[in-house]
Amino acid sequence: MATSNGIKIAIVGGGLAGLAAAMKIAEAGHEVDLLSVVPVKRSHSVCAQGGINGAVNTKGEGDSPWKHFDDTVYGGDFLANQPPVKAMCEMAPAIIYLFDRMGVPFSRTTEGLLDFRRFGGTLHHRTAFAGASTGQQLLYALDEQVRRYEVQGKVKKYEGWEMMSLIMDDHQVCRGLVAMDLKTLELRAFKADAVIMATGGPGLIFGKSTNSMVCTGSAVSACYQQGARYANGEFIQVHPTSIPGEDKLRLMSESARGEGGRVWVPRAKGDVRSPGSIPEQERWYFLEEKYPAYGNLVPRDIATREIFQVCLDGFGIGGQNQVYLDLTHIPAETLDRKLGAILEIYEMFVGDDPRHVPMRIFPGVHYSMGGLWVDFDQRTNIPGLLAAGECDYSIHGANRLGANSLVSCVYGGFVAAPAAIEYAKNVERNGADGSRLYEQELQRQQEINDTLVKQSGTENQYLIHDEMGKWMTDNVTVVRYNDRLQQTDQKLLELIERYRHISINDSNLWATMALPHARQLWNMLQLARVITLGALNRNESRGAHYKPDFPNRDDENFLKTTIAEYSGEGPVFSYEAVDIGLIPPRKRDYSKGKAKETTAAAAAQPGAKQVPTDDLQQKPRDISGPAIWDQNKEKVRDVDHGQAETRREQGKSIEDAGGKSDKL
Amino acid sequence: MSAHASNASETARRTPPRTVEIKIQRRENPDAPAYWETFEIPYRPNLNIISCLMEIQKNPVTKEGKKTTPPVWNMNCLEQVCGICTMVINGKVRQSCSALIDQLEQPVTLEPMSKFPNIRDLRVDRSRMFDYLKRVHAWIEIDGSYDLGPGPRMNQDDVAERYAYSRCMTCGCCLEACPQYEGDQYIGPQAIAQVRYQNMHPTGKMTRDERLEAIMGEDGITNCGNAQNCVKVCPMSIPLTKAIYEENRETIIYGLFGWLKR
Numbered sequence: 001m002a003t004s005n006g007i008k009i010a011i012v013g014g015g016l017a018g019l020a021a022a023m024k025i026a027e028a029g030h031e032v033d034l035l036s037v038v039p040v041k042r043s044h045s046v047c048a049q050g051g052i053n054g055a056v057n058t059k060g061e062g063d064s065p066w067k068h069f070d071d072t073v074y075g076g077d078f079l080a081n082q083p084p085v086k087a088m089c090e091m092a093p094a095i096i097y098l099f100d101r102m103g104v105p106f107s108r109t110t111e112g113l114l115d116f117r118r119f120g121g122t123l124h125h126r127t128a129f130a131g132a133s134t135g136q137q138l139l140y141a142l143d144e145q146v147r148r149y150e151v152q153g154k155v156k157k158y159e160g161w162e163m164m165s166l167i168m169d170d171h172q173v174c175r176g177l178v179a180m181d182l183k184t185l186e187l188r189a190f191k192a193d194a195v196i197m198a199t200g201g202p203g204l205i206f207g208k209s210t211n212s213m214v215c216t217g218s219a220v221s222a223c224y225q226q227g228a229r230y231a232n233g234e235f236i237q238v239h240p241t242s243i244p245g246e247d248k249l250r251l252m253s254e255s256a257r258g259e260g261g262r263v264w265v266p267r268a269k270g271d272v273r274s275p276g277s278i279p280e281q282e283r284w285y286f287l288e289e290k291y292p293a294y295g296n297l298v299p300r301d302i303a304t305r306e307i308f309q310v311c312l313d314g315f316g317i318g319g320q321n322q323v324y325l326d327l328t329h330i331p332a333e334t335l336d337r338k339l340g341a342i343l344e345i346y347e348m349f350v351g352d353d354p355r356h357v358p359m360r361i362f363p364g365v366h367y368s369m370g371g372l373w374v375d376f377d378q379r380t381n382i383p384g385l386l387a388a389g390e391c392d393y394s395i396h397g398a399n400r401l402g403a404n405s406l407v408s409c410v411y412g413g414f415v416a417a418p419a420a421i422e423y424a425k426n427v428e429r430n431g432a433d434g435s436r437l438y439e440q441e442l443q444r445q446q447e448i449n450d451t452l453v454k455q456s457g458t459e460n461q462y463l464i465h466d467e468m469g470k471w472m473t474d475n476v477t478v479v480r481y482n483d484r485l486q487q488t489d490q491k492l493l494e495l496i497e498r499y500r501h502i503s504i505n506d507s508n509l510w511a512t513m514a515l516p517h518a519r520q521l522w523n524m525l526q527l528a529r530v531i532t533l534g535a536l537n538r539n540e541s542r543g544a545h546y547k548p549d550f551p552n553r554d555d556e557n558f559l560k561t562t563i564a565e566y567s568g569e570g571p572v573f574s575y576e577a578v579d580i581g582l583i584p585p586r587k588r589d590y591s592k593g594k595a596k597e598t599t600a601a602a603a604a605q606p607g608a609k610q611v612p613t614d615d616l617q618q619k620p621r622d623i624s625g626p627a628i629w630d631q632n633k634e635k636v637r638d639v640d641h642g643q644a645e646t647r648r649e650q651g652k653s654i655e656d657a658g659g660k661s662d663k664l
Numbered sequence: 665m666s667a668h669a670s671n672a673s674e675t676a677r678r679t680p681p682r683t684v685e686i687k688i689q690r691r692e693n694p695d696a697p698a699y700w701e702t703f704e705i706p707y708r709p710n711l712n713i714i715s716c717l718m719e720i721q722k723n724p725v726t727k728e729g730k731k732t733t734p735p736v737w738n739m740n741c742l743e744q745v746c747g748i749c750t751m752v753i754n755g756k757v758r759q760s761c762s763a764l765i766d767q768l769e770q771p772v773t774l775e776p777m778s779k780f781p782n783i784r785d786l787r788v789d790r791s792r793m794f795d796y797l798k799r800v801h802a803w804i805e806i807d808g809s810y811d812l813g814p815g816p817r818m819n820q821d822d823v824a825e826r827y828a829y830s831r832c833m834t835c836g837c838c839l840e841a842c843p844q845y846e847g848d849q850y851i852g853p854q855a856i857a858q859v860r861y862q863n864m865h866p867t868g869k870m871t872r873d874e875r876l877e878a879i880m881g882e883d884g885i886t887n888c889g890n891a892q893n894c895v896k897v898c899p900m901s902i903p904l905t906k907a908i909y910e911e912n913r914e915t916i917i918y919g920l921f922g923w924l925k926r
């Protein structure tokens with residue numbers, strides 16, 4: 001417990017964002033309680049393969065944080081508030097250098113410098129990478145530093161604990177949280193001067209996704225139900241090529257198409273012949289047919305939509321939600337050389353050899369751009385509650401660019417940490433009265449558990465989860481229609497009703513998986529409504545949100561942030577203006593950008609080929625801004641901070657927190 | 665692996681079994697005795713152990729038709745990179761997410777790892793592996809996390825070697841398979857490989873001695889019996905025997921000449 005003058009901050013989640021915050025707070029000399037469902041080293045962040053973005057500009061391409069900023073804002077279809085995006089892009093090179101110093105084995109150039117690769121949505125080599133598993137190395141580097149502070153007694157880890165709720169005082173100020181020990185099911189109150197949420201994405205709401213199994217969004221939903229605002233929930237990124245599995249969807253990298261992979265389905269619906277025995281003229285290469293110029297290399301969102309539609313129309317392989325991604329026409333040696341690691345993943349999990357059998361793929365829910373509403377210091381609307389990482393909404397607008405998430409997680413953690421410290425320094429501690437709050441919340445949570453355990457209805461929690469996932473995937477992902485969104489919300493209401501009749505099918509409560517799942521399921525159902533109704537209300541198409549009935553972006557009516565607040569019944573929506581003061585919105589015009597895109601695609605030929613995206617066109621020719629990062633560091637810094645402090649009574653720059661940091 | 669894998673799945677495709685039979689070693693809590701239960705689920709192509717467990721979890725009834733409690737296990741990434749779902753499958757320690765039914769002999773037996781305290785059923789407590797990482801100072805002693813510019817330049821070949829060690833996901837397969845690893849008598853290959861990983865780094869090298877001392881104690885590196893099981897079971901193909909060899913050499917030299925430095 002916090003002593004009279006010591007500051008204690010509770011961090012929920014030990015992925016990149018949570019660990020980044022923990023390291024900063026411990027470094028500043030304060031105490032951290034770090035809670036995580038899984039041991040932090042096993043967090044979802046390990047899954048990231050592609051890399052981390054930062055405009056270090058080592059390739060003589062004239063890259064700059066400003067260009068990174070522009071790419072991110074443009075890629076996000078102008079829905080992100082621009083100041084924090086700019087601040088992130090400015091911090092990004094320093095973040096990469098820091099990881100370099102912490103020992104991440106980033107791939108190198110012949111000169112021994114950091115190597116960078118190209119990724120979707122940019123023309124620059126801006127993505128630092130460690131082999132084919134960058135997220136793993138970044139997470140481990142932070143895990144190692146936090147372990148160092150753990151040894152020093154600054155960080156106390158609670159691994160195998162699941163956060164259940166916030167502890168709120170009578171003035172709606174967050175005073176800590178209640179978490180459950182997943183072994184004993186003991187509930188405990190964690191008193192804290194501030195709480196940072198860093199719990200990652202909500203992929204499991206869609207049943208199967210590319211996310212890890214702890215990515216339920218349950219914790220942020222609990223915050224939402226206690227008064228935290230949830231922003232832009234309807235923006236869910238769906239990756240075009242994932243490997244459907246019985247248990248989850250696994251990502252198949254875009255480079256498979258970059259190296260010549262062809263997407264097709266049998267021309268005849270329900271054709272059950274093996275792919276090899278289907279003659280060429282009976283195959284439908286629908287991307288090549290519909291987009292002769294780009295073929296299989298159309299932008300991510302378009303590829304996703306087309307594959308989805310083809311299956312919706314019944315052309316999926318054997319009537320299922322699957323299409324072929326075919327590499328078999330490419331010599332096996334070439335494939336091994338260029339795509340070895342990726343093909344091994346497919347082989348490992350599917351058991352087929354993609355060198356000889358076409359892969360079966362389908363779009364998979366991948367990332368949530370939406371999340372807890374935060375201000376430019378990562379503070380939610382609840383005093384004492386902050387958020388960082390995939391669980392906050394701040395950086396990616398309507399669509400996230402590849403390799404931008406890892407950097408946003410670290411940035412979020414690095415900003416949240418000093419902001420939490422600053423808050424904790426000034427907050428009035430609640431006195432003797434405090435213990436009542438903790439007791440009350442503990443009791444409330446215990447009652448929910450007890451009710452669930454006693455309940456003996458006929459409904460099965462896992463089947464309800466399956467049903468929710470299916471409805472959400474079918475109707476609230478790639479292509480959205482208002483009538484289906486409405487029906488989905490009706491369905492969710494029905495499932496919420498049926499939830500009251502589930503029975504926990506485990507009579508042994510020791511280390512049971514059933515009770516935690518039941519708790520998560522309730523929260524997922526509530527958040528599913530936020531996503532669905534947010535989509536219903538947004539009558540336009542922007543970024544990942546696509547409505548055939550409203551095919552265009554509508555800045556006049558919808559250049560605004562969706563905000564959901566829990567009313568006790570369900571979400572109540574309001575909208576907030578987007579801060580677009582730095583880069584005026586321009587249209588993401590696919591047809592007009594073609595000439596430019598072709599150039600981009602051609603330019604991408606030699607090295608690792610990349611999938612050009614629509615983000616490639618309409619680059620600003622020359623936007624004045626801090627262009628030369630390296631030589632001009634000091635100057636850039638000064639400029640940044642002046643400009644970053646726009647909205648609200650921001651003000652506290654990052655440096656103040658630790659006292660010693662100049663940039664990070 | 666590839667030839668073998670596709671052969672096995674070829675066979676399975678020719679005569680797909682109608683059901684999958686899974687025998688699970690169960691335990692109600694750490695103090696309870698272990699017992700076995702057998703489950704049968706309908707066969708589908710591309711099942712892995714996790715999806716079978718998920719299926720059983722929905723409606724836990726044994727093959728004999730007896731209603732029972734759902735088995736408990738650990739899972740997270742399901743891409744063989746978080747390490748959490750490790751268990752002993754048909755006698756071999758490995759991750760259950762990448763264990764495909766089409767490539768396994770039936771009935772499939774699932775047991776928890778035996779070298780770690782059991783929590784319940786297939787779930788074990790591997791926290792001591794993280795404790796070893798504390799002991800060997802498995803981190804780079806950076807001056808601070810503020811902006812101090814780039815790290816040291818490095819040769820890509822050295823980076824590639826370090827990268828191999830950086831992939832350790834603390835799954836514990838190497839410890840489970842090591843005949844010397846029992847209780848707390850030997851720190852084991854995982855931690856030694858992490859010593860190698862940190863000691864190879866130009867900055868890490870500066871605090872090399874602390875790490876060497878940490879593996880020179882009674883439960884240290886000399887307990888390795890050179891059975892070489894670790895390197896065979898490591899799912900990340902980490903050159904564990906090489907790490908042990910190199911660190912053993914370093915500790916010997918340090919043992920002989922280290923005092924000169926003092």
Ligand SMILES: Cc1cc2nc3c(=O)[nH]c(=O)nc-3n(C[C@H](O)[C@H](O)[C@H](O)COP(=O)(O)OP(=O)(O)OC[C@H]3O[C@@H](n4cnc5c(N)ncnc54)[C@H](O)[C@@H]3O)c2cc1C
Pocket residue numbers: 012013014015016017018035036037038039040043044045046047048049050051052053135161162163164198199200201210211212214215218219251366367388389390391402403404405406407409
């Ligand atoms: C397959 C895949 C590949 C990707 N590749 C890239 C890439 O190349 N580049 C990129 O930039 N991004 C990539 N992403 C996205 C990126 O990996 C994630 O957005 C990012 O890792 C999220 O990090 P985080 O810190 O927010 O949360 P996570 O890493 O998800 O961590 C969440 C933490 O919260 C904990 N937690 C959750 N709920 C609770 C609770 N109730 N109580 C206590 N603890 C809780 C968990 O245990 C965990 O420690 C990829 C994503 C996927 C799925």
Ligand code: SF4
Pocket residue numbers: 831832833834835836837838839853854857897898899900901902904
């Ligand atoms: S060295 Fe290999 S087997 Fe041992 S814990 Fe690490 S990944 Fe697992």
